[in-house]
Amino acid sequence: MPHDHHHHEGGCSHESTDSDYLREIGIQYSLYTKIDVENLECLNETTEGSAKFIFKPYEERLNFDKFVESDADEELLFNIPFTGNIKLKGITIIGANDDSHPNKVRLFKNRPKLSFDDANSKADEELDLARNPNGDLEYPIKPVQFSSVHHLTLHFPSNFGDDNTRIYYIGLRGEFSQAHYHGVTICNYESRPNVSDHKNNVFDSVNHRVQ
Template sequence: MPDGHSHNHGQCCGNEATDVDHAFEMGIEYSLYKKIDMDNLECLNEECEGSGKKVFKAYENRQNHTEFVTSDADEEMLFNIPFTGNIKLKGIIIVGADDNTHPSKVRLFKNRQKMTFDDARGKPDQEFDLSRDPRGDIEYSPKVVTFSSVHHLSLHFPSNYGDDVARIYYIGLRGEFNEAHYHGVTICTYEARPNVSDHKTETYDAVNRTIQ
Protein backbone atom coordinates (compact mmCIF):
# COMPACT_ATOMS: atom_id res chain seq x y z
CA MET A 1 0.00 0.00 0.00
CA PRO A 2 2.95 2.43 0.25
CA ASP A 3 2.82 2.97 -3.50
CA GLY A 4 -0.85 3.89 -3.30
CA HIS A 5 -0.23 6.37 -0.51
CA SER A 6 2.57 8.00 -2.41
CA HIS A 7 0.45 8.38 -5.54
CA ASN A 8 -2.47 9.95 -3.69
CA HIS A 9 -0.20 12.43 -1.95
CA GLY A 10 1.26 13.57 -5.25
CA GLN A 11 -2.17 13.99 -6.77
CA CYS A 12 -3.30 16.10 -3.83
CA CYS A 13 -0.34 18.43 -4.23
CA GLY A 14 -1.10 18.75 -7.91
CA ASN A 15 -4.68 19.79 -7.19
CA GLU A 16 -3.53 22.40 -4.69
CA ALA A 17 -1.15 23.87 -7.24
CA THR A 18 -3.90 23.98 -9.86
CA ASP A 19 -6.27 25.74 -7.45
CA VAL A 20 -3.62 28.34 -6.59
CA ASP A 21 -2.85 28.95 -10.26
CA HIS A 22 -6.56 29.29 -11.07
CA ALA A 23 -7.12 31.75 -8.23
CA PHE A 24 -4.11 33.79 -9.37
CA GLU A 25 -5.37 33.89 -12.96
CA MET A 26 -8.88 34.85 -11.85
CA GLY A 27 -7.42 37.60 -9.66
CA ILE A 28 -5.72 39.08 -12.71
CA GLU A 29 -8.80 38.78 -14.90
CA TYR A 30 -11.10 40.28 -12.26
CA SER A 31 -9.04 43.46 -11.91
CA LEU A 32 -11.39 45.91 -13.65
CA TYR A 33 -12.31 47.34 -10.24
CA LYS A 34 -8.96 49.17 -10.45
CA LYS A 35 -10.21 50.98 -13.56
CA ILE A 36 -13.37 52.38 -11.96
CA ASP A 37 -13.61 56.14 -11.40
CA MET A 38 -14.40 55.70 -7.71
CA ASP A 39 -14.87 59.43 -7.09
CA ASN A 40 -17.89 59.41 -9.39
CA LEU A 41 -19.28 55.94 -8.67
CA GLU A 42 -22.83 56.06 -7.30
CA CYS A 43 -24.95 53.55 -5.44
CA LEU A 44 -28.59 54.61 -5.17
CA ASN A 45 -30.59 53.49 -2.11
CA GLU A 46 -27.55 52.47 -0.06
CA GLU A 47 -28.15 52.48 3.69
CA CYS A 48 -24.70 53.90 4.56
CA GLU A 49 -23.25 56.56 2.28
CA GLY A 50 -20.18 55.33 0.41
CA SER A 51 -20.68 51.66 1.31
CA GLY A 52 -21.48 50.75 -2.30
CA LYS A 53 -17.90 51.50 -3.32
CA LYS A 54 -16.53 48.92 -0.89
CA VAL A 55 -17.92 45.91 -2.76
CA PHE A 56 -15.59 46.57 -5.71
CA LYS A 57 -12.42 44.93 -4.44
CA ALA A 58 -9.83 42.28 -5.25
CA TYR A 59 -11.04 38.84 -6.32
CA GLU A 60 -9.19 37.16 -3.45
CA ASN A 61 -11.23 39.28 -1.01
CA ARG A 62 -14.61 38.29 -2.46
CA GLN A 63 -15.39 36.04 0.52
CA ASN A 64 -14.50 38.74 3.04
CA HIS A 65 -17.89 39.69 4.49
CA THR A 66 -16.68 42.50 6.74
CA GLU A 67 -17.41 45.10 4.04
CA PHE A 68 -20.74 45.22 2.26
CA VAL A 69 -23.57 47.42 1.06
CA THR A 70 -27.13 47.12 2.35
CA SER A 71 -30.13 48.74 0.70
CA ASP A 72 -32.10 51.34 2.62
CA ALA A 73 -35.80 51.93 1.92
CA ASP A 74 -36.44 48.62 0.17
CA GLU A 75 -34.53 45.81 -1.56
CA GLU A 76 -33.75 47.76 -4.75
CA MET A 77 -30.26 49.13 -5.57
CA LEU A 78 -28.72 50.83 -8.58
CA PHE A 79 -24.99 51.24 -9.26
CA ASN A 80 -23.69 53.85 -11.74
CA ILE A 81 -20.11 52.78 -12.54
CA PRO A 82 -17.91 55.08 -14.65
CA PHE A 83 -14.54 53.82 -15.90
CA THR A 84 -11.33 55.69 -16.60
CA GLY A 85 -11.29 54.26 -20.14
CA ASN A 86 -13.21 51.73 -22.23
CA ILE A 87 -13.76 48.15 -21.13
CA LYS A 88 -14.83 44.94 -22.83
CA LEU A 89 -16.97 43.21 -20.20
CA LYS A 90 -16.68 39.41 -20.18
CA GLY A 91 -17.82 38.27 -16.74
CA ILE A 92 -19.66 39.30 -13.58
CA ILE A 93 -19.68 37.74 -10.11
CA ILE A 94 -22.19 38.82 -7.44
CA VAL A 95 -21.59 37.70 -3.84
CA GLY A 96 -24.35 37.96 -1.27
CA ALA A 97 -25.33 36.12 1.88
CA ASP A 98 -26.83 32.64 1.82
CA ASP A 99 -30.21 34.03 2.87
CA ASN A 100 -33.11 36.08 1.52
CA THR A 101 -31.13 39.35 1.37
CA HIS A 102 -29.24 38.03 -1.68
CA PRO A 103 -30.30 39.83 -4.90
CA SER A 104 -32.30 37.63 -7.23
CA LYS A 105 -31.79 39.58 -10.46
CA VAL A 106 -29.37 42.06 -12.04
CA ARG A 107 -30.09 44.23 -15.07
CA LEU A 108 -27.20 45.70 -17.10
CA PHE A 109 -27.20 49.04 -18.91
CA LYS A 110 -24.20 50.34 -20.85
CA ASN A 111 -23.10 53.93 -21.45
CA ARG A 112 -26.10 55.60 -19.77
CA GLN A 113 -24.68 58.00 -17.22
CA LYS A 114 -26.42 59.15 -14.04
CA MET A 115 -29.26 56.66 -14.32
CA THR A 116 -32.14 56.89 -11.87
CA PHE A 117 -34.57 54.21 -10.75
CA ASP A 118 -37.10 55.62 -13.22
CA ASP A 119 -34.54 55.18 -16.02
CA ALA A 120 -33.90 51.62 -14.86
CA ARG A 121 -37.53 50.72 -15.53
CA GLY A 122 -36.63 50.72 -19.21
CA LYS A 123 -35.32 47.78 -21.22
CA PRO A 124 -31.81 46.70 -20.14
CA ASP A 125 -29.05 45.66 -22.51
CA GLN A 126 -29.00 42.32 -20.68
CA GLU A 127 -30.27 40.79 -17.45
CA PHE A 128 -29.51 37.72 -15.35
CA ASP A 129 -31.44 35.77 -12.75
CA LEU A 130 -29.07 35.36 -9.80
CA SER A 131 -28.51 32.30 -7.65
CA ARG A 132 -27.46 32.66 -4.03
CA ASP A 133 -23.67 32.76 -4.16
CA PRO A 134 -21.97 33.44 -0.80
CA ARG A 135 -18.56 32.17 -2.03
CA GLY A 136 -18.30 33.86 -5.41
CA ASP A 137 -18.24 30.64 -7.44
CA ILE A 138 -20.78 31.63 -10.11
CA GLU A 139 -19.85 33.77 -13.10
CA TYR A 140 -22.40 35.39 -15.40
CA SER A 141 -21.29 36.06 -18.99
CA PRO A 142 -22.51 39.25 -20.68
CA LYS A 143 -22.80 39.33 -24.46
CA VAL A 144 -19.33 40.41 -25.56
CA VAL A 145 -20.61 42.06 -28.74
CA THR A 146 -22.99 44.22 -26.70
CA PHE A 147 -20.48 45.08 -23.99
CA SER A 148 -17.34 45.49 -26.12
CA SER A 149 -16.93 49.26 -25.69
CA VAL A 150 -18.21 50.39 -22.31
CA HIS A 151 -17.15 53.58 -20.52
CA HIS A 152 -20.08 53.55 -18.09
CA LEU A 153 -21.92 50.53 -16.66
CA SER A 154 -25.12 50.59 -14.61
CA LEU A 155 -26.17 47.57 -12.55
CA HIS A 156 -29.78 47.53 -11.38
CA PHE A 157 -30.78 45.05 -8.67
CA PRO A 158 -34.59 45.23 -8.65
CA SER A 159 -35.36 42.36 -6.27
CA ASN A 160 -34.03 39.81 -3.77
CA TYR A 161 -35.22 36.50 -2.34
CA GLY A 162 -37.87 38.04 -0.09
CA ASP A 163 -36.19 40.08 2.66
CA ASP A 164 -37.02 43.73 3.31
CA VAL A 165 -33.48 44.77 2.29
CA ALA A 166 -30.79 43.48 -0.07
CA ARG A 167 -27.11 43.01 0.80
CA ILE A 168 -24.08 42.61 -1.47
CA TYR A 169 -20.54 41.75 -0.38
CA TYR A 170 -18.74 41.72 -3.71
CA ILE A 171 -19.24 42.72 -7.33
CA GLY A 172 -16.54 41.37 -9.63
CA LEU A 173 -16.04 42.58 -13.19
CA ARG A 174 -13.87 40.63 -15.63
CA GLY A 175 -12.70 41.86 -19.02
CA GLU A 176 -10.27 43.99 -20.98
CA PHE A 177 -9.40 47.65 -20.53
CA ASN A 178 -8.26 50.34 -22.98
CA GLU A 179 -6.99 53.74 -21.92
CA ALA A 180 -8.98 56.78 -22.98
CA HIS A 181 -7.11 58.90 -25.54
CA TYR A 182 -7.71 62.61 -25.93
CA HIS A 183 -6.30 63.25 -29.40
CA GLY A 184 -7.48 66.86 -29.56
CA VAL A 185 -5.42 67.88 -26.55
CA THR A 186 -2.35 66.06 -27.85
CA ILE A 187 -2.56 67.71 -31.28
CA CYS A 188 -3.01 71.20 -29.84
CA THR A 189 -0.02 70.81 -27.56
CA TYR A 190 2.12 69.51 -30.42
CA GLU A 191 1.09 72.17 -32.92
CA ALA A 192 1.40 75.10 -30.54
CA ARG A 193 4.93 74.24 -29.43
CA PRO A 194 7.24 74.52 -32.49
CA ASN A 195 7.57 78.09 -33.73
CA VAL A 196 6.41 80.35 -30.91
CA SER A 197 9.66 82.34 -30.60
CA ASP A 198 10.93 82.07 -34.20
CA HIS A 199 7.72 82.77 -36.12
CA LYS A 200 5.40 84.80 -33.93
CA THR A 201 3.25 86.27 -36.69
CA GLU A 202 -0.25 87.60 -36.79
CA THR A 203 -1.31 84.51 -38.73
CA TYR A 204 0.09 82.20 -36.02
CA ASP A 205 -1.58 84.23 -33.28
CA ALA A 206 -4.91 83.85 -35.03
CA VAL A 207 -4.47 80.08 -35.39
CA ASN A 208 -3.30 79.78 -31.80
CA ARG A 209 -6.32 81.65 -30.48
CA THR A 210 -8.58 79.37 -32.53
CA ILE A 211 -6.99 76.23 -31.08
CA GLN A 212 -7.35 77.49 -27.52
Protein backbone atom coordinates in the same frame (compact mmCIF):
# COMPACT_ATOMS: atom_id res chain seq x y z
CA MET B 1 -11.38 23.59 -10.44
CA PRO B 2 -8.32 22.57 -12.50
CA HIS B 3 -5.89 20.78 -10.28
CA ASP B 4 -3.49 18.52 -12.15
CA HIS B 5 -1.12 16.15 -10.36
CA HIS B 6 1.86 14.58 -12.09
CA HIS B 7 3.63 11.97 -10.01
CA HIS B 8 7.32 11.36 -10.53
CA GLU B 9 9.84 9.26 -8.67
CA GLY B 10 10.81 11.00 -5.49
CA GLY B 11 7.77 13.24 -5.14
CA CYS B 12 4.69 14.88 -6.56
CA SER B 13 4.87 17.79 -8.99
CA HIS B 14 1.91 20.21 -9.02
CA GLU B 15 1.69 21.77 -12.47
CA SER B 16 -1.42 23.70 -11.55
CA THR B 17 -2.20 24.51 -7.93
CA ASP B 18 -5.16 26.17 -6.29
CA SER B 19 -3.08 29.28 -5.62
CA ASP B 20 -2.02 29.51 -9.28
CA TYR B 21 -5.62 29.12 -10.36
CA LEU B 22 -6.84 31.80 -7.96
CA ARG B 23 -4.06 34.14 -9.04
CA GLU B 24 -5.03 33.70 -12.69
CA ILE B 25 -8.72 34.28 -11.97
CA GLY B 26 -7.81 37.25 -9.76
CA ILE B 27 -6.01 38.90 -12.68
CA GLN B 28 -9.08 38.43 -14.88
CA TYR B 29 -11.22 40.00 -12.15
CA SER B 30 -8.98 43.07 -11.72
CA LEU B 31 -11.33 45.57 -13.38
CA TYR B 32 -12.21 46.90 -9.92
CA THR B 33 -8.79 48.66 -9.99
CA LYS B 34 -9.97 50.64 -13.03
CA ILE B 35 -13.05 52.09 -11.35
CA ASP B 36 -13.09 55.84 -10.72
CA VAL B 37 -13.91 55.23 -7.05
CA GLU B 38 -14.30 58.91 -6.16
CA ASN B 39 -17.21 59.19 -8.58
CA LEU B 40 -18.74 55.78 -7.89
CA GLU B 41 -22.38 56.23 -6.91
CA CYS B 42 -24.87 53.89 -5.27
CA LEU B 43 -28.50 54.90 -4.95
CA ASN B 44 -30.58 53.74 -1.95
CA GLU B 45 -27.62 52.45 0.08
CA THR B 46 -28.17 52.47 3.86
CA THR B 47 -24.65 53.69 4.65
CA GLU B 48 -23.26 56.33 2.32
CA GLY B 49 -20.00 55.26 0.68
CA SER B 50 -20.35 51.58 1.57
CA ALA B 51 -20.67 50.54 -2.08
CA LYS B 52 -17.01 51.12 -2.92
CA PHE B 53 -15.92 48.40 -0.48
CA ILE B 54 -17.64 45.57 -2.34
CA PHE B 55 -15.49 46.13 -5.43
CA LYS B 56 -12.36 44.40 -4.14
CA PRO B 57 -9.78 41.72 -5.02
CA TYR B 58 -11.14 38.33 -6.06
CA GLU B 59 -9.19 36.71 -3.23
CA GLU B 60 -11.20 38.80 -0.73
CA ARG B 61 -14.61 38.03 -2.21
CA LEU B 62 -15.62 35.87 0.78
CA ASN B 63 -14.67 38.53 3.32
CA PHE B 64 -18.11 39.57 4.57
CA ASP B 65 -16.99 42.28 7.00
CA LYS B 66 -18.16 45.02 4.65
CA PHE B 67 -21.25 45.11 2.49
CA VAL B 68 -23.81 47.37 0.91
CA GLU B 69 -27.45 47.17 1.96
CA SER B 70 -30.52 48.83 0.49
CA ASP B 71 -32.42 51.33 2.59
CA ALA B 72 -36.01 52.25 1.75
CA ASP B 73 -36.81 49.08 -0.23
CA GLU B 74 -35.03 46.21 -1.97
CA GLU B 75 -33.68 48.23 -4.94
CA LEU B 76 -30.02 49.18 -5.44
CA LEU B 77 -28.47 51.03 -8.35
CA PHE B 78 -24.72 51.41 -8.98
CA ASN B 79 -23.31 54.03 -11.34
CA ILE B 80 -19.74 52.86 -12.05
CA PRO B 81 -17.38 55.14 -14.02
CA PHE B 82 -14.06 53.75 -15.27
CA THR B 83 -10.72 55.46 -15.85
CA GLY B 84 -10.68 54.12 -19.44
CA ASN B 85 -12.63 51.66 -21.57
CA ILE B 86 -13.46 48.12 -20.54
CA LYS B 87 -14.62 45.03 -22.39
CA LEU B 88 -16.90 43.23 -19.92
CA LYS B 89 -16.92 39.43 -20.21
CA GLY B 90 -18.39 38.21 -16.94
CA ILE B 91 -19.86 39.25 -13.62
CA THR B 92 -20.01 37.58 -10.20
CA ILE B 93 -22.34 38.75 -7.43
CA ILE B 94 -22.17 37.46 -3.87
CA GLY B 95 -24.89 37.93 -1.28
CA ALA B 96 -25.99 36.08 1.83
CA ASN B 97 -27.55 32.64 1.62
CA ASP B 98 -30.97 34.06 2.45
CA ASP B 99 -33.77 36.11 0.92
CA SER B 100 -31.74 39.36 0.94
CA HIS B 101 -29.68 38.05 -2.01
CA PRO B 102 -30.58 39.88 -5.25
CA ASN B 103 -32.44 37.74 -7.79
CA LYS B 104 -31.96 39.96 -10.83
CA VAL B 105 -29.51 42.49 -12.25
CA ARG B 106 -29.98 44.83 -15.18
CA LEU B 107 -26.94 46.28 -16.97
CA PHE B 108 -26.72 49.61 -18.81
CA LYS B 109 -23.62 50.82 -20.64
CA ASN B 110 -22.38 54.38 -21.08
CA ARG B 111 -25.32 56.12 -19.41
CA PRO B 112 -23.80 58.17 -16.56
CA LYS B 113 -25.91 59.35 -13.63
CA LEU B 114 -28.73 56.91 -14.30
CA SER B 115 -31.63 57.21 -11.84
CA PHE B 116 -34.21 54.66 -10.74
CA ASP B 117 -36.72 56.29 -13.10
CA ASP B 118 -34.24 55.99 -15.99
CA ALA B 119 -33.62 52.34 -15.10
CA ASN B 120 -37.22 51.53 -16.03
CA SER B 121 -36.13 51.74 -19.67
CA LYS B 122 -34.85 48.73 -21.63
CA ALA B 123 -31.55 47.43 -20.28
CA ASP B 124 -28.61 46.38 -22.47
CA GLU B 125 -28.50 43.07 -20.58
CA GLU B 126 -30.72 41.48 -17.94
CA LEU B 127 -29.73 38.48 -15.84
CA ASP B 128 -31.67 36.28 -13.45
CA LEU B 129 -29.49 35.53 -10.43
CA ALA B 130 -29.24 32.50 -8.17
CA ARG B 131 -28.10 32.65 -4.58
CA ASN B 132 -24.30 32.68 -4.68
CA PRO B 133 -22.96 32.85 -1.10
CA ASN B 134 -19.73 30.99 -2.01
CA GLY B 135 -18.88 33.04 -5.09
CA ASP B 136 -18.64 30.07 -7.44
CA LEU B 137 -21.16 31.33 -10.00
CA GLU B 138 -20.22 33.61 -12.88
CA TYR B 139 -22.63 35.08 -15.40
CA PRO B 140 -21.10 35.47 -18.87
CA ILE B 141 -21.61 38.79 -20.64
CA LYS B 142 -21.60 39.16 -24.42
CA PRO B 143 -18.29 40.98 -25.09
CA VAL B 144 -19.63 42.39 -28.38
CA GLN B 145 -22.44 44.11 -26.48
CA PHE B 146 -20.07 45.48 -23.83
CA SER B 147 -16.85 45.99 -25.80
CA SER B 148 -16.24 49.72 -25.27
CA VAL B 149 -17.66 50.69 -21.89
CA HIS B 150 -16.51 53.76 -19.95
CA HIS B 151 -19.50 53.74 -17.59
CA LEU B 152 -21.50 50.78 -16.31
CA THR B 153 -24.78 50.89 -14.41
CA LEU B 154 -25.97 47.88 -12.41
CA HIS B 155 -29.61 47.94 -11.32
CA PHE B 156 -30.80 45.37 -8.78
CA PRO B 157 -34.61 45.71 -8.82
CA SER B 158 -35.50 42.85 -6.46
CA ASN B 159 -34.35 40.00 -4.23
CA PHE B 160 -35.73 36.65 -3.06
CA GLY B 161 -38.32 38.20 -0.75
CA ASP B 162 -36.59 40.24 1.96
CA ASP B 163 -37.38 43.90 2.64
CA ASN B 164 -33.75 44.86 1.97
CA THR B 165 -31.07 43.66 -0.42
CA ARG B 166 -27.53 42.96 0.79
CA ILE B 167 -24.45 42.49 -1.44
CA TYR B 168 -20.96 41.54 -0.27
CA TYR B 169 -19.06 41.42 -3.54
CA ILE B 170 -19.37 42.41 -7.19
CA GLY B 171 -16.67 41.05 -9.47
CA LEU B 172 -16.19 42.31 -13.01
CA ARG B 173 -14.17 40.16 -15.43
CA GLY B 174 -12.79 41.52 -18.68
CA GLU B 175 -10.19 43.69 -20.35
CA PHE B 176 -9.15 47.32 -19.93
CA SER B 177 -7.72 49.87 -22.35
CA GLN B 178 -6.67 53.47 -21.80
CA ALA B 179 -8.92 56.16 -23.22
CA HIS B 180 -7.41 58.12 -26.10
CA TYR B 181 -8.23 61.77 -26.65
CA HIS B 182 -7.32 62.33 -30.30
CA GLY B 183 -9.55 65.38 -30.54
CA VAL B 184 -7.44 67.38 -28.10
CA THR B 185 -4.25 66.60 -30.02
CA ILE B 186 -5.79 67.62 -33.33
CA CYS B 187 -7.13 70.88 -31.89
CA ASN B 188 -3.74 71.80 -30.44
CA TYR B 189 -2.02 71.04 -33.72
CA GLU B 190 -4.46 73.04 -35.83
CA SER B 191 -4.39 76.01 -33.48
CA ARG B 192 -0.73 76.72 -34.29
CA PRO B 193 -0.40 79.51 -36.89
CA ASN B 194 1.41 78.59 -40.09
CA VAL B 195 3.66 81.53 -40.97
CA SER B 196 4.01 80.49 -44.60
CA ASP B 197 0.25 80.82 -45.08
CA HIS B 198 0.37 84.46 -43.98
CA LYS B 199 3.80 85.54 -45.31
CA ASN B 200 2.55 87.56 -48.25
CA ASN B 201 0.02 89.40 -46.14
CA VAL B 202 2.71 90.39 -43.66
CA PHE B 203 4.96 91.76 -46.40
CA ASP B 204 2.08 93.61 -48.04
CA SER B 205 1.22 95.33 -44.79
CA VAL B 206 4.85 96.34 -44.22
CA ASN B 207 5.18 97.73 -47.72
CA HIS B 208 1.98 99.63 -47.28
CA ARG B 209 3.30 101.26 -44.12
CA VAL B 210 6.57 102.23 -45.89
CA GLN B 211 4.71 103.88 -48.70
